[in-house]
Structure formats: C-alpha cells, structure tokens
C-alpha cells in the first residue's frame with residue numbers, strides 16, 4: 085500500500101516527528117503540506133494528514149490542501165499534536181474530507197509541548213517515547229484495515 089504522510093508542523097516539529105514515526109512503520113513518504121502538488125497524489129493508496137493545533141484549530145494550510153487537492157476515493161487518516169491533547173475542529177475536517185469523497189480510516193491525537201514565553205503547560209516533554217510508541221501502534225493498525233478503498 086503506497087502511502088504518503090502530509091503534515092504541517094511549526095518550530096517545535098512535534099507533528100513532523102510523529103509523522104516520521106508513523107512513516108517508518110508504514111514505509112510511507114513524508115511531505116510538508118506546502119510542498120505537495122496535485123499530480124503527486126495519484127500514485128498513493130493512503131494519505132495521512134497531520135497538523136499541530138493553533139488557537140484551537142488545525143492549521144489553515146490543511147483546509148487549503150483539502151479544498152485544492154484531488155482526494156476522491158482516497159483512503160485518508162488524520163492526526164494532530166496539541167497542547168490540550170485535543171483536535172478541536174476535527175468535525176469540520178472530517179466533513180470536508182467526506183465531501184471530497186475520501187474514506188477516513190483512522191484518527192490519532194497526541195499531546196505536544198507548547199511553551200509560550202518559557203511557560204510550560206502540562207504537556208512538557210511530549211511527544212515522548214510513549215507517544216511515539218502509540219503512533220507506531222496506530223500506524224501498524226492501518227496496515228490491517230479491511231475498510232480500505234482499493
């Protein structure tokens with residue numbers, strides 16, 4: 085199953101590092117969301133889409149990606165890293181993916197440290213080894229899905 089994991093990650097690279105852990109298990113290609121061109125997607129059976137959460141939202145580049153890219157009949161999984169451990173506008177992301185004709189086969193949330201002006205929320209040190217292990221288990225589970233569009 086040819087897979088690409090597409091992510092938007094900021095300075096701390098939390099989402100990028102989780103994406104890389106998943107990519108290792110899946111043998112997936114990795115790409116920054118801003119580097120993906122529509123013609124690149126045709127060869128992939130599975131697309132992972134990840135973002136940090138900023139001001140309670142997925143990065144706007146993720147929405148732009150969903151709007152512009154040819155995603156019909158693609159298997160997609162979504163993931164995020166966030167200070168709250170939540171993916172707040174997940175429903176909107178799922179609606180937009182569904183409207184594009186995707187089958188969303190998995191979701192993964194991970195805590196990600198955020199230290200504004202030296203202040204640490206309780207996610208200090210995350211993603212940690214347990215988080216990376218959970219990401220690997222999640223990715224391995226995707227390989228065994230029988231709900232994949234083929």
Ligand SMILES: Cc1cc2nc3c(=O)[nH]c(=O)nc-3n(C[C@H](O)[C@H](O)[C@H](O)COP(=O)(O)O)c2cc1C
Nearest residue numbers: 093094097098099136137139140165166167168196
């Ligand atoms: C500018 C900024 C705003 C953030 N706002 C939120 C937020 O509203 N809710 C939340 O849970 N986490 C928030 N965070 C924490 C990030 O979601 C978390 O650190 C995430 O792991 C960042 O991923 P990245 O390193 O891949 O960019 C914010 C982080 C930054 C830098």
